[in-house]
Every structure is written in structure tokens, then in C-alpha cells.
Amino acid sequence: MGNGVGIREVAQRSGVSITTVSHAFSGRGQVSESTRQRVFEAARDLGYSPDPVARAMRSASRGVLGFISEEVATLPYSGEIVRGAQSVVSQHGFMLMMINVEEHSSDDPQIPQLLAQRVDAVIYAAAHHREVILPDCLDPDRTVLVDAFTPTQNVVSVVPNETQMATLAVNKLIDTGHKRIAHITVTSPNPASRERRRAYEAAMLRAGLEPITYASELDSSAEAGRDAATRLFEDHKPSAIFAFSDRLAMGVYQVARELGLSIPGDLSVVGVDNMPFVADAVLPGLTTVQLPHEEMGRRAAEIALSIVRRDADRQQGTEAIKGWLVERDSVKHQ
Amino acid sequence: MGNGVGIREVAQRSGVSITTVSHAFSGRGQVSESTRQRVFEAARDLGYSPDPVARAMRSASRGVLGFISEEVATLPYSGEIVRGAQSVVSQHGFMLMMINVEEHSSDDPQIPQLLAQRVDAVIYAAAHHREVILPDCLDPDRTVLVDAFTPTQNVVSVVPNETQMATLAVNKLIDTGHKRIAHITVTSPNPASRERRRAYEAAMLRAGLEPITYASELDSSAEAGRDAATRLFEDHKPSAIFAFSDRLAMGVYQVARELGLSIPGDLSVVGVDNMPFVADAVLPGLTTVQLPHEEMGRRAAEIALSIVRRDADRQQGTEAIKGWLVERDSVKHQ
DNA sequence: CTGAAAGCGCTTACAG
DNA sequence: CTGAAAGCGCTTACAG
Numbered sequence: 001m002g003n004g005v006g007i008r009e010v011a012q013r014s015g016v017s018i019t020t021v022s023h024a025f026s027g028r029g030q031v032s033e034s035t036r037q038r039v040f041e042a043a044r045d046l047g048y049s050p051d052p053v054a055r056a057m058r059s060a061s062r063g064v065l066g067f068i069s070e071e072v073a074t075l076p077y078s079g080e081i082v083r084g085a086q087s088v089v090s091q092h093g094f095m096l097m098m099i100n101v102e103e104h105s106s107d108d109p110q111i112p113q114l115l116a117q118r119v120d121a122v123i124y125a126a127a128h129h130r131e132v133i134l135p136d137c138l139d140p141d142r143t144v145l146v147d148a149f150t151p152t153q154n155v156v157s158v159v160p161n162e163t164q165m166a167t168l169a170v171n172k173l174i175d176t177g178h179k180r181i182a183h184i185t186v187t188s189p190n191p192a193s194r195e196r197r198r199a200y201e202a203a204m205l206r207a208g209l210e211p212i213t214y215a216s217e218l219d220s221s222a223e224a225g226r227d228a229a230t231r232l233f234e235d236h237k238p239s240a241i242f243a244f245s246d247r248l249a250m251g252v253y254q255v256a257r258e259l260g261l262s263i264p265g266d267l268s269v270v271g272v273d274n275m276p277f278v279a280d281a282v283l284p285g286l287t288t289v290q291l292p293h294e295e296m297g298r299r300a301a302e303i304a305l306s307i308v309r310r311d312a313d314r315q316q317g318t319e320a321i322k323g324w325l326v327e328r329d330s331v332k333h334q
Numbered sequence: 335m336g337n338g339v340g341i342r343e344v345a346q347r348s349g350v351s352i353t354t355v356s357h358a359f360s361g362r363g364q365v366s367e368s369t370r371q372r373v374f375e376a377a378r379d380l381g382y383s384p385d386p387v388a389r390a391m392r393s394a395s396r397g398v399l400g401f402i403s404e405e406v407a408t409l410p411y412s413g414e415i416v417r418g419a420q421s422v423v424s425q426h427g428f429m430l431m432m433i434n435v436e437e438h439s440s441d442d443p444q445i446p447q448l449l450a451q452r453v454d455a456v457i458y459a460a461a462h463h464r465e466v467i468l469p470d471c472l473d474p475d476r477t478v479l480v481d482a483f484t485p486t487q488n489v490v491s492v493v494p495n496e497t498q499m500a501t502l503a504v505n506k507l508i509d510t511g512h513k514r515i516a517h518i519t520v521t522s523p524n525p526a527s528r529e530r531r532r533a534y535e536a537a538m539l540r541a542g543l544e545p546i547t548y549a550s551e552l553d554s555s556a557e558a559g560r561d562a563a564t565r566l567f568e569d570h571k572p573s574a575i576f577a578f579s580d581r582l583a584m585g586v587y588q589v590a591r592e593l594g595l596s597i598p599g600d601l602s603v604v605g606v607d608n609m610p611f612v613a614d615a616v617l618p619g620l621t622t623v624q625l626p627h628e629e630m631g632r633r634a635a636e637i638a639l640s641i642v643r644r645d646a647d648r649q650q651g652t653e654a655i656k657g658w659l660v661e662r663d664s665v666k667h668q
Numbered sequence: 669c670t671g672a673a674a675g676c677g678c679t680t681a682c683a684g
Numbered sequence: 685c686t687g688a689a690a691g692c693g694c695t696t697a698c699a700g
Contacts, residue, residue, distance in 0.1 A: 019670070019671050019695085019696085023669095029670085035669080050694070051452070052450060052452075053452055057388060057675090059695065076410030078413055079410075082432070095431050097398075098401075098416070098431075099424060100416065100421070116385070116386055118385070222614075247611060276410060278612060281557075281612070350687085353688080354686060356679060356680085363680090363686085365686085389678060390692090391678065392679040
């Protein structure tokens with residue numbers, strides 16, 4: 001792991017100065033084609049590649065992006081954000097240095113520690129779509145937010161397009177002939193529940209249908225879904241339900257079972273998340289909207305890289321990424 | 335992000351040489367207590383901390399561990415391994431540099447790229463408990479495996495204690511009065527299914543009970559659980575099932591429902607994984623064995639750090655970490 | 669197009 | 685206990 005050959009050996013073997021070797025590798029100076037050839041050949045023979053640490057000593061760029069993840073272990077899809085970011089970053093010869101912090105812990109000592117490593121920019125991924133206060137030590141101009149935005153919107157951020165995703169779900173139900181489409185959600189005031197609900201209501205109104213929403217005060221979970229669905233069925237007889245999340249949808253499945261309602265025979269259900277091992281494992285398979293986590297990670301990395309390169313036309317403000325419908329067996333034509 | 339104060343400014347402000355400042359911070363040389371005080375005071379006033387990149391230039395240690403994760407996004411708990419490793423690493427002032435590779439892609443160019451960053455050691459986390467071939471470029475003496483081991487066992491590795499975990503599950507069922515306890519699992523020959531099955535059979539035999547195992551040729555999934563459970567119930571009338579995984583257990587729930595069997599009234603079920611949003615969301619809540627992912631990540635990091643420190647008594651071979659039972663509502667006294 | 673030299677911010681023998 | 689000096693492996697003006 002790590003051999004001892006340096007720029008000096010390459011210079012010597014190819015009969016040029018280390019300056020020229022440096023030029024050849026960085027592509028910065030002028031080097032004749034024949035010299036380039038000889039240098040690269042010598043480098044190949046010697047198994048040389050420039051030491052990124054030494055490089056970082058002199059150059060502005062360090063070749064490393066910081067990745068701050070809130071509660072990386074909590075949600076199953078945080079890994080997808082990491083994966084997306086990691087793949088584009090590595091294509092550009094960059095590395096990801098990663099730390100895990102708790103939600104709302106902007107004074108975590110790990111953050112200065114990460115910054116001390118002279119990362120070129122940082123990606124901050126929130127645990128779920130929400131407003132965050134950027135820790136003081138983070139430079140707003142060298143940070144990109146994922147699934148998050150600041151009150152003043154002064155930090156570039158990439159978020160899911162809640163409106164588009166919810167509209168996709170509701171329209172699926174409308175297009176499939178349903179009239180009595182209810183929405184179950186949570187009361188906690190986050191952008192996701194707020195925007196999805198608004199999009200649901202708008203889509204219903206556009207179709208000349210009456211919106212019916214039941215919200216649970218519990219956190220997004222199967223239990224919250226049971227809570228809201230139970231109350232919903234006491235008052236109404238919907239033919240379809242648009243659930244805020246797959247977890248709520250699971251609760252709907254459970255209540256439907258208790259009530260002797262078959263899915264999709266008596267009740268169609270659409271969720272949001274496409275949660276692994278849930279949406280596909282449930283019976284019948286849940287039709288749901290896939291959140292674009294990997295894509296968000298990818299975009300965040302691209303933006304971070306454009307910050308490092310100081311691209312003039314780089315993304316500003318908030319970019320909303322679209323999700324897409326994953327059709328399984330929980331929706332039936334009415 | 336990053337201020338321009340260096341060791342020189344601190345030396346000047348505290349009236350000593352940079353050598354002394356370096357000694358004070360590294361704790362390596364001899365520095366009088368009063369000098370130390372002055373140095374640290376000056377450093378605090380200036381907001382100085384040693385540049386890890388410059389440090390890495392001269393010292394053997396770089397303060398960074400590599401973390402190679404197979405399919406970080408695939409399984410929900412890979413994040414727990416990362417989280418465990420990250421937390422111990424950061425307590426020791428180290429950072430984690432992370433890449434994501436596919437299973438069986440030992441020639442991924444990202445690995446040399448990671449090594450080129452001169453990481454002090456690397457943690458390699460497999461997607462699931464299995465045998466791996468270590469990529470050639472990885473030094474067996476500076477690598478620690480998580481959820482994996484090599485054919486020759488020449489790399490330190492930390493794995494879950496499959497036998498202990500399966501025994502915990504089966505004994506729970508035995509202690510609770512069950513006699514007809516079946517095991518459903520998968521045929522694919524991995525250490526997890528092999529060792530859990532063996533432990534199940536041993537525990538049954540010890541209790542004077544007859545083991546009954548049905549295995550599905552499908553990948554671990556609810557569908558595989560349905561497949562194995564359906565066949566099981568054609569031939570037998572078990573009062574309890576020990577499922578290889580929570581996902582198989584989900585399939586058991588589904589088959590029980592079809593058959594009009596209530597859980598836990600007619601059938602007790604125990605799984606393995608404690609898969610988030612599944613084990614706790616299913617109705618009734620699934621009693622299952624928690625895999626020690628976070629603990630495995632933690633241990634791997636501790637071992638990696640002991641390698642960096644060249645501890646004489648550092649862990650060798652394979653360390654098996656125990657899991658624990660998470661009791662919910664799927665088991666009833668018989 | 670090529671190279672000698674300074675220097676990035678530290679650590680590490682070594683001398684005092 | 686303290687400090688002057690060399691050097692880690694590169695990059696970057698600058699001169700030729």
C-alpha cells in the first residue's frame with residue numbers, strides 16, 4: 001500500500017527535470033508531445049502517480065470533498081445519497097471525507113475537524129427534507145445542501161420536487177378513474193408534508209374532486225398510518241388513498257385488513273418513498289413514488305465540484321429534483 | 335473555512351521557535367510546562383490548529399482511514415457500520431475517507447485512488463456476511479474486514495456471531511414452550527444461512543426436538559419466505575417458525591394470513607435483522623435478533639486504529655460479535 | 669519547450 | 685528544555 005517512487009525518480013528515468021514531470025501530469029505548463037510520452041512511459045514503468053497529499057500542500061485544491069450526513073444510519077436511503085455523490089466525485093478524481101452528525105447539532109466538533117482537513121467544499125445531507133441552520137464554521141459559498149435549505153436560501157441546495165411527486169401520485173389515482181381519493185399524512189409541519197398536501201389538494205380541485213385529508217400527530221410510521229386511516233374510515237368511504245409515505249401506507253394496509261377491505265379490489269393505495277424491503281415486500285406490492293435520492297447526491301456533487309472549479313455559471317439557489325412513479329399492484333382501475 | 339494562521343505565527347506570538355510549538359502540539363519532545371502554557375494560549379488566541387495535510391507530509395501517519403463499502407445503498411444497515419466506525423475514528427482525531435464499490439469488483443480503480451491518498455489502514459465492509467477475495471492492492475496487514483473473511487483467514491475480520499444469534503432465537507421459542515419449531519431459510523450457500531441453520535438444528539437436538547427446515551432457492555426476501563412457508567405448511571403444522579431473516583418472516587406473516595393463522599395466537603415467529611421500518615412496522619411487531627452492525631463498525635475501527643498504532647497485542651483472526659434479542663409481539667407462550 | 673529554485677506547513681534528527 | 689536546519693513530494697513563478 002503506497003510505494004516509494006516519487007516525481008524525482010520519474011524525472012531521472014525520463015531524463016527531464018521534475019518541473020517537466022509536474023507539468024506533464026498537471027497539464028498546466030507546455031510540454032512537447034514526445035517529452036510527455038517519455039514521462040508517462042517512465043511513470044508507468046515505475047508505477048508512479050502524483051502524491052495527492054503533497055499536491056494539496058502547494059495547490060489551492062485538495063481533491064477532497066467533505067460529506068456531512070445527518071443520522072446516516074437512521075434512514076435506509078441516506079446511503080443512496082452517499083452513493084450518488086461518491087460516484088460523480090470519484091469520476092473527477094476527487095475523494096469524499098465523511099462524518100456523521102446528529103440532527104440539529106451544528107456545534108459538533110467533528111465539523112471543524114473536517115474543515116481542518118482543508119476539504120475543497122462540503123456537502124451537507126439532512127436526514128429528511130427540512131430547513132436547517134448552517135453551522136457557523138461552514139462557508140455558505142462552499143457548501144451544498146441536500147434535502148435541506150436555509151431560511152435565507154443563501155446556500156445552494158438540492159431537494160426533492162415534492163409538488164411534482166405528489167401530483168404524480170394523485171394523478172395516477174385520478175387517471176385510473178377514482179373519485180373519492182383521500183390523503184393521509186402527518187401534522188408535523190415539514191416541507192414534505194406541507195407541499196405534498198398542497199399538491200394533492202390542487203390536483204383534486206383541478207379534477208373537480210373534493211380533497212379529504214386526515215393527518216396523524218404521530219411521526220411518520222405504520223402506526224401513524226393506522227391512526228389516520230382508522231379515523232378516515234370512520235367518516236368516509238374512499239376508493240383510493242394517497243399516503244404521505246410508504247410507512248403510512250403500511251398502516252393503511254393494516255387497517256384495510258382489519259376492515260375486510262381488499263387492496264386493490266376495494267381500495268387503491270399509493271405511497272411515496274419506494275422504501276427498500278417495504279414497498280416491494282408488502283402484499284400486494286405498493287405503487288409508490290421513488291424519491292430521487294441517488295440523483296440528489298449526484299447533483300450535489302456536481303454543484304460542489306463546480307464550486308471548486310469556480311465555474312461562472314454554476315447553480316444557485318434551490319434545485320428541485322423530480323421523482324418517478326414505481327407501479328406495482330396496489331392500484332386498480334375504478 | 336480555513337484561516338491562514340500557521341505554526342510560525344504561534345511561535346512568534348509565544349516567543350519560541352516553531353520546533354517548540356511543534357513539540358508542544360505533538361507531545362513528542364520535551365517542553366516545560368510554562369512554555370506549553372504560553373504556546374497553547376497563543377494558539378488559542380490565534381485560532382491555530384496544526385494542518386493535518388502538512389503533518390501528513392512528514393509523519394508516517396496521515397490521520398485518515400479508508401472505508402470501502404460494498405453497495406452502501408443496497409442494505410439499510412450498511413449505514414450503521416459506517417456510523418459505528420466513524421464515531422470511534424473521530425474520537426481519535428482520525429477521519430474516514432469513503433468509497434463505494436460493487437460486490438466482487440476487486441479491480442475497481444477507486445481502490446488504488448483511495449490508497450494513493452495514503453490512508454493509514456482500510457476497513458472493507460461487505461454487503462452481507464460472506465467470503466471475499468482481497469483485492470491485490472490492499473495490504474492484508476493493514477486491512478480489516480467487516481461482515482467478511484478471506485479463504486485463508488489472513489486478514490483480521492469482524493463478523494456477526496451467527497451461532498449465538500440463531501441460538502438466541504431458537505431458545506426463545508423453546509423456552510416459551512414450543513415443541514414444533516420449524517426453520518425457514520434460503521438455499522444459497524452463505525455463512526449466515528449455513529451457520530444459523532446448524533445452530534438451529536443443534537439447539538433443537540439439545541432440547542430433544544426434531545428439526546424441520548424448509549429452504550427457498552430465491553434470494554432472501556418476503557417472496558422466499560412465502561415460498562418456503564407455503565411448502566412447510568403443506569407438510570407440517572408447526573407452532574413456531576424461526577426465520578432466517580426478517581424479510582423471510584414477512585413472507586411467513588403473509589402465508590399465515592392466507593391460511594387464517596393468527597400470529598402469535600396460532601403461530602409464533604422470530605426473525606433475524608431487526609430491519610428498520612419492517613420489524614417494528616409489521617403487525618404484530620416482530621420479535622427478532624438484532625444484528626450488531628454498529629458494534630461491528632466500532633470494533634473494526636478500533637482494530638484499524640490499533641494497526642496504525644502498531645499495538646503489539648492487537649486483534650488477529652476473526653472476531654465474532656454477539657447480537658441480541660429484540661422482543662415484540664410475535665411470540666406467545668405455548 | 670525546459671529547468672533551477674523557492675516554498676507549501678509542518679516534523680525530526682541533531683546540537684546546544 | 686530549546687532552536688536552527690533539512691526535508692516530506694510536490695507546484696509555481698521566473699528565467700532561459
